Amino acid sequence: MKETYVGIDVGGTNIKIGLFDSKLKLICKTSITTDADMGPDIVINNMARTVKQLITEAGLSLQDVVAIGIGTPGPAKYSEGIIIRSTNMPKFKNVPISRMLNEKLGAPVVFDNDANVACWGEYAVGAGQGVKDIVFFTLGTGIGGGIVSNGELVHGCDENAAELGHTIIYPDGRKCNCGQKGCVEAYASADSTARRATEALEAGAKSSLKKVLDEKGKITSKDVYKHLAAGDKLAKEITDGTAKALAITCINMLHTTEPKRIVFAGGMIAAGDVLLNRIKDFFNEHIWTLKKEAVEICFATLGEDAGIIGAAALAQHTKQQGKLK
Numbered sequence: 001m002k003e004t005y006v007g008i009d010v011g012g013t014n015i016k017i018g019l020f021d022s023k024l025k026l027i028c029k030t031s032i033t034t035d036a037d038m039g040p041d042i043v044i045n046n047m048a049r050t051v052k053q054l055i056t057e058a059g060l061s062l063q064d065v066v067a068i069g070i071g072t073p074g075p076a077k078y079s080e081g082i083i084i085r086s087t088n089m090p091k092f093k094n095v096p097i098s099r100m101l102n103e104k105l106g107a108p109v110v111f112d113n114d115a116n117v118a119c120w121g122e123y124a125v126g127a128g129q130g131v132k133d134i135v136f137f138t139l140g141t142g143i144g145g146g147i148v149s150n151g152e153l154v155h156g157c158d159e160n161a162a163e164l165g166h167t168i169i170y171p172d173g174r175k176c177n178c179g180q181k182g183c184v185e186a187y188a189s190a191d192s193t194a195r196r197a198t199e200a201l202e203a204g205a206k207s208s209l210k211k212v213l214d215e216k217g218k219i220t221s222k223d224v225y226k227h228l229a230a231g232d233k234l235a236k237e238i239t240d241g242t243a244k245a246l247a248i249t250c251i252n253m254l255h256t257t258e259p260k261r262i263v264f265a266g267g268m269i270a271a272g273d274v275l276l277n278r279i280k281d282f283f284n285e286h287i288w289t290l291k292k293e294a295v296e297i298c299f300a301t302l303g304e305d306a307g308i309i310g311a312a313a314l315a316q317h318t319k320q321q322g323k324l325k
Helices: 040-058 098-103 113-124 190-202 211-215 221-229 235-258 267-271 273-286 303-320
Strands: 005-012 014-020 024-031 066-072 109-113 134-139 144-147 261-265 296-299
Touching: 005 040, 005 113, 005 211, 005 303, 014 040, 014 303, 024 040, 024 303, 040 098, 066 098, 066 303, 098 109, 109 113, 109 303, 113 134, 113 144, 113 261, 113 303, 134 235, 134 267, 144 235, 190 211, 190 221, 190 235, 190 267, 211 221, 221 235, 221 267, 221 273, 235 261, 235 273, 261 267, 267 273, 273 296
Parallel strands: 005 066, 066 109, 134 261, 261 296
Antiparallel strands: 005 014, 014 024, 134 144
């Protein structure tokens, strides 16, 4: 038997699947369309069929699979293996995904939130290696998060802890898609960064971004950072707002869990040091002066494979803890 782990990262558009050996080295991977509108039975059948194909192509058998790790978005009962709801997959309501995959593949299934899974990947083999406590943010359309405290993921009493994007940093501030006001997601996600720039332009702000808005009908956070590099004043104001919101959230998380590292992932980190350095600047400006903090703020290192790596790593960790079901 060759000790093999399967990592599955479920997104609203695509599902990524990877096979890993006992040292979490990638054996092979693939991606399929989610086809969420087809409903959970078809999606999970496609998932299982693709896992079997990968195993065959790798010269392995189902008996080699020790465990399967899977991450999905939205609230769930992770200990019971049930997806409660999913914004990206509206037909997924109270779906026992762990049981369904187990029945089709015959291996134990370790199920968690997609951001938690990516967080665990960075903790296990990425930017969080060598420490026991990290806080993880993923900056994309929204802001996701994960927390590892003393070597374990934080889940909370109802298993949906670490919704870090919905930490309120500006009471009665901007309306967030979640229904709250003043969430960091409403200021610092890729979408909200672009939205704040668009609102400023529509209110009459002068900026080279106006031409982009007129020609394309919209602007992206990538556009904002591109014009920042060219010295645009509005782009600096908007990106400073993004960095400040993230820095304040970092300070709040430092005082809550005291991580050794705070790790940022997601599409927005393509902005590079201009984003990371401003987060650090605002962090240092606003952090208390009672003592010097040793926390390191850095970017993730695993890229787009963080989800499948983390899912496989979490499956292996669960096995090592003797908790596979």
